[in-house]
Amino acid sequence: SMGWDAYYNLNDINNWLDDLVATYPRIVTSIIGGSTYEGRQIKGIKISHGSGRKAVFLEGGIHAREWISPATVNFIAHELLTSNETDTVAAARDFDWYIFPVTNPDGYVWTFENERMWRKNRRPVAFNAIGIDLNRNWNNNWLRIGASAQPISDSYAGPGPFSEIETRTLSEYLRGIADQLELYLSFHSYSELLLLPFGNTTVPYANYNDALNIGRRAMGALSVRYGTSYSVGNIAEIIYAATGGSIDWVKDHLKVPLVYCYELRDKGQFGFMLPEDQILPNNQEVMDSVLDLIHQAKRFG
Template identity: 35%
Template sequence: MAVLRVILLAALLGLCLGKKRYDGYKVLRITPGDDFQLRSIADLKRGLETRVDFWAEPTHVGKSVDLMVAPDDADSVQEFLAQHGLESTVTINDVQKVIEETSPERPEENLAALSNFRYDLYHSLGEILTWMSDVAGEYPNIAKTENIGSSYEGRDLTLLKLGKSGSNKPIFWLMSGTHAREWLSPATLLKMVDLLLTGYGSDSEITNLLDKVDFYWMPIANPDGYEYSRSSDRLWRKTRGKTSSSWCTGADPNRNWDDHWDDPASSTYACGQTYRGLAPFSEACVDVVSKYLLGLTGVEVFIDMHAYSQFWMTPYGWTTSLPSNYQAQKNLADSAMAALKAVNGLSFQTGSIANVIYVAPGSSADWAYSKANIPYCFAPELRDTGNYGFLMPEQYIYSSAMEVFAAIKVIGNHIIP
C-alpha cells in the first residue's frame, strides 16, 4: 500500500505540474587544455551539481566536457569560465526545441501483430513488453520471455531469450535502458533482435550464432526511470526509489552494484546524477538482475549498453588499474569496433572505463567481471559524440543498430565453443 500511495502521489504531481521543460537551456562544450583548467571544471561541477547537468564529465586534459545550463545560470557559468581562461562553444542552443524535434508525442500503439511493429521509433515500456510477448509467440523455436522480478514501482523486469534449444551453450547477456534518458540503447537492442530473428535460417552466420549461443537480452533495465523520462522529464537519468533526502528521488543504477560501492569516489549526494543509493543493491532493478545473473552458469559476455560518446569500454571503472585479462577483453573490443566502423565509418574508442571516460565505482561491468566471474564485460556508449547527446533523433536508430550488430556478431562468434 505504501508503494501504491507513492505511485499515486507521483501521478497526481505529474498531472499538476506537467512535463519538465527545458526552454532556453543550452549545452556547452568545454575542452580543458591543462590540469588547472580540468580542476576548475571539476570545481564548477561540485559547486553547481544541482543546477548544472554534466552530460560528459571532466576527466582528462584534452577531452571535451558537455554541460547543460539553465537560462538563470548561464551568466554565472560563463563568468566562472572566463575567470579560469576557459572558452565554451554551444552544441545545443535550446534543449527544449531539440526534445520536441527528437521525442515527438504520440499515442501508445495497439499493435495487432509483430509485423506492424516499427523499429524506427522510440517505444513505451508497455509497447516493448507487448513486442517481447509477440516475438516469443511468433518465433517459439528460438525465442521466449521470462519475467525475473519487479521494479520499485512494480513494473516487470523482463528478459527475451534467443537461441535454439540446447545444453551447455554459452550465454551472451545484454541489457539496455539502465540510464533512463538514453533512449537510443533500448531502441538499438530491439532492432538487433529483429535482425537475429529475420536472419535465422537464411543467414548462415546468424543461424550458427543462435544455434550455438544463448542470448539473454533485457531491453529496459530501469523501467521506472524510463517511463518517468517519457511522462515527466525527458532528461531523467536515475531510478525512482527512495534516497537519503526527502527532496530527491532515485539513484544511479550504474553506481549501485556491490563492487567498490563505498569507494571514496562514490557520490553520497542524494540529489546528484551519480548518487550511489542507500546501500549496495538498494535499487530493486539492480538487485533483481544481480541475483538472476548469479543463478546462471556459462555466462561468457556481459554488456550494459549506454549512450552517448562512442566508447566501447571494459573494466575497471573504480580504478585506472587493469584486470588480469584486460588485454583479452581489449583485443575483442578492438576487433568488434573494427567491424562496427566498417558499417557506417564511425570510430569508437576502446579501453577501461576509468581510463577512457571517468572513475565510476559500483558499476555493473565491474561487478559482472569481479563478482559474477564473467570473462568479457563491456560498457558501450553508443553514438553520437555530442551533436544530439541523449536526444538522438529516431532516424538514427537503424544506423546505430546495424553498426552495433556487426560488433555483437564478432563478440558472439568469439565465444562459440
Template identity: 35%
Template sequence: MKLPILLIALVAMVAAKSAPGRLAARYDHFRVYQLTIETDLQMEELKKIHEHISVHFLNELGAAGHKYNVIVGPLFHRALEKTLKFLEIVYEVIVDDLQKLIDESSVGDDSQMEWETYHSLDTIYDWIDQECAAHDYLECKVIGQSYEGRDIKSIKLSKRSGNKAIFLEGNIHAMEWISSATVTFLLNQLINSEDPEMQRLSEEYDWIVVPMVNPDGFVYTHEVERLWRKNRRPNGYRNETGDCYGIDMNRNFDYHWGGAGWNIDEPCDHWFGGEKPNTEVEIISLQNFVSSFEDGYIRSYMAYHAYGQYVLLPYGHSNTEFPPNYEQMKRIAAAFSDAAADVYGSTFTYGASGLLNYVVSGAAKDWAYGVKNIPFTCTVELRDKGTFGFFLPSNQITEVGLEVTAGLKALVNKAAEEGIFD
C-alpha cells in the first residue's frame, strides 16, 4: 500500500529519537509552502508530485482556484521550487522552519487551565471535572472510551427545564489543538462569564459539549507526532514503513459515506474514511450520545475545526445539492460571520462546504442534519487562513475565543429569530 503524502525519506528524517519531553517526530528546517493552484492541469500535476519529491499535504486536494499548503524537508526545497516554476505554480514560503513554529505553539504552563497556552488532555479533563463538581447545573458523563481506553467526556449545562439544546463538538481531528481550546473557552464563558448576554444564553438554552472526540490522537500529537490527524486504531493495512493506523473520523459518519473526498480510500493516508461507515468506537459513542436525547431537543450542532475561517454548512458530499432550508442557514451563518469580524477583523466565509471548500463525504455536520434532522448544523473552521494553519501560536487562543464568542451570540440570536428553536 502506497503512502502518497508522506514518503519513506520524510519519515526517516523526522522520526529520529529526541530528548525526553520532546516529540519523537521533528521538522527542523522543514518549510511550509503555500501554492496557488489556478488550473486543472496544475492540480493534476500537484497530485503526482509525490512521485519524485517527498511532500506532506496539509490540505485535502480538491479543485483548482484554491491555495494549498505543503510541508517539504530541506533535502527537497530546491527540487520543489524548480518543479513549481516549471508548472508555473505561484508559491510562497510561509514558514521557513516548521519545528520553530511547532515549539512556539507547544504546551506551556500546564499546571492549571487557562486560555493563554495549549494544554494536555489531563489538564483539560481535570478542569472539566472541577467545573462539574462546582456547579449543580452541569451534568457530566463519560459517553464512551476511545480505542486505547481513554474517556470521552461530555458536559451538559441546563439551568431551566423546557429549553432546547445546542451541541458543541471539538477535536475530532487530533492536530487541531485550537478546536478544543476554543470549545473549552466557550464553555468557560457560559459557566463563568459575567457578560449579561452570555448569562442569558446559558439560561435560555441547554448546552451539550463534547470537547475532545479524539483523545488518543490528541495525546499522540503531544507525545509523538504533532501532525497526526486520525484516531489511533490499527486499520489492518501496512506499507513500506509498517502498520498503518487510524481513521479520519470526520469521514466515517454514515451519511453519503465514501462518495467523495481526497484519498479517503487510502488506508495509510491522513484522510482515510474507513472500509465502511461507523467503524470507530469514538464515532459510535458520539452518535449514541446524540441519539440518547429525544428528537427535536437538539436544534443546533456545531463542530469546531481548523483552519480557514469558514462557517461550512451542509452538504459536503455535493456541490449541486443543498438542504431545503439552505437560505435560512446562510442567514444564520452570516450573523456569525458579521459579529466575529467586528472583534478583530477576522473574516469568516460561509456556505455549503461542498461548494466553498471541497466535496467530501461522511462528516459530522452532514450526519447531524441528514440523519438526526437537526435544523442548523455547521463546521466552524477557526483561524487562520494559512499563515500558521494547524500550528496557530498560543498567544492567539484568547483572541480566537473572543471572536468566536461574539459570533456564537449573534448566531444563536439569529437562529432564534429564524425559528430554529421553536
C-alpha cells in the first residue's frame, strides 16, 4: 500500500501498480506504454468499467526530478479505485483511464540513486554528455524554440524528433488509443500553472477558448480546499516558448479535444524538493480539479 507522506522509488510504484491489478482484477489491467534505453518498461494501469467509453490519459514523471508528479498520478488512480464520493465514482465509471505515473523510468531511478536533480533520460549522447529532455523530443516543431541542440544542456532535444525510445514507444502507444482520447493530462512541477498548447505560438487553436474556460473553472475548483492559486494559459504566453513537448504533439497530431500540462506545487520556495508534508494537500487539490475537468469534459464532446 502507498502512504501519501513519502516519495516512492520506481520499484515501490511498480509493485503498487501490480497490487492494484491483483486487488481489482475486473476493473484494472496492467499496460505497457513503452520501453527505455536501460531496458525498463513504462508501466501503467488501465481502469475500465466497460467498453465504448471515452478515455483520459495521465502522463507523470517525464522529468525525473519532479517527484510530486508520479505521486499525484498515483493518488488520482487510488482515488478512482477506492473513493465512495459521488463525483469520483462517476469519473471512474464514465471514462476509461490510462495511467502512467513514471514515463521516464531510467531518469527517475537515477534521481533516487545518484543525482536528485536529474531531469532527462539516461542515454549517452556524446563522450561527456548523457540524456535527452523527453519533453523536447516529440515530433512537433522539434528544436524550433526553447530547446537546445547541445547534448550537455538540460533541455537537449535529442539528435532528431522521436530519437528516444521512451518518446517513440509512448507516442506509438498513444496513436493506438487516439480515437478514444478525450482528455490528456501531463504532470510536471513546479510553479502552480495549468498550461495549454502550443509551446511555439500564442495564436489560439480551434477550441482554445473553450479549453481555456474549462481550465480556468477547474483551477477554481482546485483553489477551494487550500486557497492554492494556479494561473491558466498558453505555454508560450505564461512561462516560455518551448517546442517538442508531449502535449503539443498530442494536440496537433492526435487531435485530442482537451489537453493540459500541470505545473504542480509549489511556486518556488522548495521547488523540485517539495516537502513530503505537501504531497497529500497537493494531491487532494489536484484531484478536486481533475474531477471538475471530468465533469466539464463529459459535456464537451
